[in-house]
Amino acid sequence: MNLELPEDCQALKRSLREFCEKHVKPKAREWDRTEAFPLETVRELGRMGVLGVRVPEEYGGAGMGALALAVATEEIARYDGSLALTVASHNGLGTSHLRIFGNDAQKKKYLPKLATGEWLGAWGLTEPGSGSDAAGMKTTAVKRGDKWVLNGSKMFITQGTVGDVFVVLAVTDAAAKQKGITAFVLEKGWPGFTQRAIHGKMGMRSSDTAELHFENVEVPDSHRVGEAGQGFIDTLKILDGGRITIGALAVGLGRGALEEAVRYAKDRTAFGHPIAEFQALRWMMSDMKTELDAAQLLVWRAATLADAGQRFSVEASMAKLVSSEVATRACNKAVQIHGGYGYTREFPVERYLRDAKLCEIGEGTSEVQRTIIAREKLKGV
Amino acid sequence: MLFPMKILVTAKRVEDPESKIKVKPDGTGIVPEGLKYKINPFDEIAVEEALRLVAKHKGETVVVSIGGKEVHEQLRHAMAMGVDRAVWVNHTGPLDQMAIAGLLKKVCEKEKPDMAILGKQSIDDDQNQVGQYMAEWLGWGQATFASKHESLDSDAEKSKTPALVVGADGKTVKVVREVDGGLGTVECTLPAVVTTDLRLNQPRYAPLPGIMKAKSKPIEELTPAGLGVDVAPKLTVLKMSAPAPRKAGIKVPDVATLMQKLKTEAKVI
Ligand SMILES: Cc1cc2nc3c(=O)[nH]c(=O)nc-3n(C[C@H](O)[C@H](O)[C@H](O)COP(=O)(O)OP(=O)(O)OC[C@H]3O[C@@H](n4cnc5c(N)ncnc54)[C@H](O)[C@@H]3O)c2cc1C
Numbered sequence: 225m226n227l228e229l230p231e232d233c234q235a236l237k238r239s240l241r242e243f244c245e246k247h248v249k250p251k252a253r254e255w256d257r258t259e260a261f262p263l264e265t266v267r268e269l270g271r272m273g274v275l276g277v278r279v280p281e282e283y284g285g286a287g288m289g290a291l292a293l294a295v296a297t298e299e300i301a302r303y304d305g306s307l308a309l310t311v312a313s314h315n316g317l318g319t320s321h322l323r324i325f326g327n328d329a330q331k332k333k334y335l336p337k338l339a340t341g342e343w344l345g346a347w348g349l350t351e352p353g354s355g356s357d358a359a360g361m362k363t364t365a366v367k368r369g370d371k372w373v374l375n376g377s378k379m380f381i382t383q384g385t386v387g388d389v390f391v392v393l394a395v396t397d398a399a400a401k402q403k404g405i406t407a408f409v410l411e412k413g414w415p416g417f418t419q420r421a422i423h424g425k426m427g428m429r430s431s432d433t434a435e436l437h438f439e440n441v442e443v444p445d446s447h448r449v450g451e452a453g454q455g456f457i458d459t460l461k462i463l464d465g466g467r468i469t470i471g472a473l474a475v476g477l478g479r480g481a482l483e484e485a486v487r488y489a490k491d492r493t494a495f496g497h498p499i500a501e502f503q504a505l506r507w508m509m510s511d512m513k514t515e516l517d518a519a520q521l522l523v524w525r526a527a528t529l530a531d532a533g534q535r536f537s538v539e540a541s542m543a544k545l546v547s548s549e550v551a552t553r554a555c556n557k558a559v560q561i562h563g564g565y566g567y568t569r570e571f572p573v574e575r576y577l578r579d580a581k582l583c584e585i586g587e588g589t590s591e592v593q594r595t596i597i598a599r600e601k602l603k604g605v
Numbered sequence: 606m607l608f609p610m611k612i613l614v615t616a617k618r619v620e621d622p623e624s625k626i627k628v629k630p631d632g633t634g635i636v637p638e639g640l641k642y643k644i645n646p647f648d649e650i651a652v653e654e655a656l657r658l659v660a661k662h663k664g665e666t667v668v669v670s671i672g673g674k675e676v677h678e679q680l681r682h683a684m685a686m687g688v689d690r691a692v693w694v695n696h697t698g699p700l701d702q703m704a705i706a707g708l709l710k711k712v713c714e715k716e717k718p719d720m721a722i723l724g725k726q727s728i729d730d731d732q733n734q735v736g737q738y739m740a741e742w743l744g745w746g747q748a749t750f751a752s753k754h755e756s757l758d759s760d761a762e763k764s765k766t767p768a769l770v771v772g773a774d775g776k777t778v779k780v781v782r783e784v785d786g787g788l789g790t791v792e793c794t795l796p797a798v799v800t801t802d803l804r805l806n807q808p809r810y811a812p813l814p815g816i817m818k819a820k821s822k823p824i825e826e827l828t829p830a831g832l833g834v835d836v837a838p839k840l841t842v843l844k845m846s847a848p849a850p851r852k853a854g855i856k857v858p859d860v861a862t863l864m865q866k867l868k869t870e871a872k873v874i
Contacts, residue, residue: 231678232816235685238643239811273813286813296813 227521232288233295240296243272244303252304255430256575259423261386262430266310270341274300277315279323283335289531290465294472294523301476302483305579306430308476309586312469313382313431314338318345320465321391322409325450325458330409334389346387348378348436349459355379356592358393359402359456363438365394370445372396372408374416374438380586384434385419388412392436393455405456407449416441427578464537465530466587467544471523474544474551474583478516481551481558481576485509488562488571505561512554519547538600545593548583555580608775609664612655613718614688615709616670616679617645619729632844644679647724649686650801653808654751655722656687657767664719665689669712671705673697677824684819685811691824692716696836702730704829704836706738711832713743718796720769720778725750725800736800746793748780750802754788757807768805771795 229237247265255262269275277293279285286292293315301308319338322330322345337343354360363376374394381390390410397404410417416439425433450458486509489500499505522543529536555577559566566573584590620626621641629636644652655666668683670676671694680691694708713721726733740747753768755761770779772792779792783802811819829836857863867874 231681232820235682235811235816235819236813238682239685239813239816243810271812272810273815277813281814281817284814286817288813288817292813 227524229295230291233292236288236292237295237299239272240274240299241302243269244300248300248303248307252307252430253569253572253575255304255306257429257569259425259429261310261432262307263386265307266344267341269307269311273339274311275314275341275344276319276335276339278320279335279339283323283331283339285335285339289527290468291524291527291531294468294527297469298472298476298479298520298523301473301579302480304430305473305477305576305582306428308473309382309428309431309579309582310344312466312473313347314341314345316466316469317347317462318383318387318389318391321347321407321449321458321462322389324461325407325454326409327449329446330449334409338389343388344383344386346381346383346390347462348381348384348390348392350379350381352377352379352435356589358459359405361393361395361405363392363394364398365396365406365408365443367396367445372406372443372445372448374408374410374441374443376438378436380422381419381434381436383432384436385421386432387419390417390436391449392438393459394438396452396455400453402456403453405459406452407455407458408443409447409449410441410443414441414443426581427575428582429578460537463587464540467540467593468523468526468530468536470583470587471519471526471540471543471547474547474580475516475520475523477576477580477583478512478519478547478551478554481555481573481580482509482512482516484571484573484576485512485558485561488565492563499561508557508561512557515550516554519543519550522546538597541588541593541596544583544587545590545597548580549590551580551583552577607662608771610658610662610720610771610775611665611667611716611718612658613667613669613713613716613721614648614651614655614683615645615721615723616648616652616668616676616683617724617727617729618642618670618672618676618679619645619727622728628845628847632846634842634845642675642678644682645724645727645729647726647728647801647803648679648683649724649808650803650805651722651724651799652683652686652688653806654767654769654799654801655720656809657765657806658720658769658771660765661767662771667692667716667718669694669709671696671700671708680824681816681819682811684822685815686809687815688822690822692827693824694827694829694832696829699838699842700836701838701840702732702734703738703839704834706735706742707834708829708832708836709735709739710742711834712827713739713796715832719775720795720797720799721745722751722769722799722801725802736798740798743796743798746778746795746797747799748778748782748791748793748797749800750783751780751799752783752788752802752804753781753806757804762807765806765809769799 276285281287365372396406526539558573624641
């Protein structure tokens, strides 16, 4: 068993760290305050190939695996959770759905521009009335000749307003339930397809979140992604991969919080001592470090299984569950270690805490992850 | 018409200045544990300049590093940035500047580049000698401390325009260089050795597809013996010691006191 990251992952980690130190760290606080989507920085990441991590080389991507995407996401999240969410969702959801389930024509049309970030990708599953119960969606697509007509709406869609290419799930055969859902790829600007930005999020504030509305949107059958009725089954596979990246994102935030906490604790004095000397705080930091390492190993295990072509669904759920809860805990402790200063925007730890909380909700809540793990481990009960 | 250029660059492995560097208690060197390494930042600037020149003129870039197997990391880094192939001079143990220049000279004789671009110095020993020795021994043109007129925020920099300007006949290179109190310009015949200063360019971040491509780019292995270079050091390090810790500063109550102290105590104004 080899626990060293492969050389290419180390190289991308170094490259991203240098980039983020210079172009992300100084700006993340302002992006968060103003809810500003950092389009220029995202484009720059695109030029570095960070928006096409898993896209094969023949389509202009880096052709790297799940572990590389996890490492990239973690490294960006050390500096800015929102930007990491942009990278994670663009790569892991919309782009991956087209990469894995798209036909040749669709891949040729979309992947090269998604890989370089010229186009941004979004993925619409959740609806106002259905999240955890994703198959309970109400958006419909009705076949008319060689077209489908979409009606309904989607909720909380990342890259919802800045996105150019949208993979959207819709019911095509209500009676068939989970086997009656189909995926389509839509482009911004199509008649009847509108987006509305959602503002006022607790965290991930400079990640773009929106509602999507479909009013008699005509979608040519050539824009159906995968077989009709296969959309939800494909979606579950996308979510498996997505959960690895959300786990990695959480670990990155936790690591960022720990680094800030350690620095602050060495600097700040109370009762004539650096607060880092107090056992109560030392133990907090020990727990943070230990739990984050454990979480990171779970993420790496799931990613390594995925890259080896083995089943990784439950492992991805475990990684996401543990990482997100560990991260929230670690960020909360980091705020505590900062005392009153931690409760202000002067220090980044309160932002890390707000960002980390999303990881317990997005791409399947902690409750959903536990349900999946139990289902697998308690088969037949 | 632009003549294709073949450019050789160097990639020394140096301690990452962000890791904590401690001198061993017995003064025989620095503590290797926990150290991180990276490509010498001046060499990274050299790589960037070479890539820009070749993007403009076409041609080929070759990167050289001297050291044990671990320098492959720096060679791969340069290739991830875009360099075409690498030459690895396999050697472990101490090397002084003359030995390094001697090895690079031989590699240049073998590769016959139009230009060798090196960092002006490496941030570990800060010697600033290798480029100069090399140019002298090769009998090539020499331009040290290459810089540029434009700022690093300029449009020329953003559009990755090379700062080094090769003559229309492909026989000369014009180099803006940092000199005391400003910038000077020299023109020298090719082949030439150019060493880079800090404000020549802003190196690109290794792009992810580049990192993948670098894995299959070739690294040719050479040895000092094979190159016929005697690398026995003429220079030996007797002892290393950490610089004396900085004394704590003082706080002055007001500007007047500060001015007075600068005049009478520090004697700087
Ligand atoms: C910032 C952000 C970005 C997002 N990006 C996207 C995106 O790009 N694409 C997309 O499709 N979606 C996206 N989502 C949606 C996200 O995936 C959902 O919010 C999430 O799956 C939860 O669904 P819900 O909000 O409807 O909550 P609900 O499903 O209503 O859950 C409410 C509560 O009930 C619990 N619960 C529900 N069912 C059960 C059960 N069976 N057993 C136990 N507890 C249960 C949940 O765990 C939760 O605590 C995003 C959300 C946010 C906040």
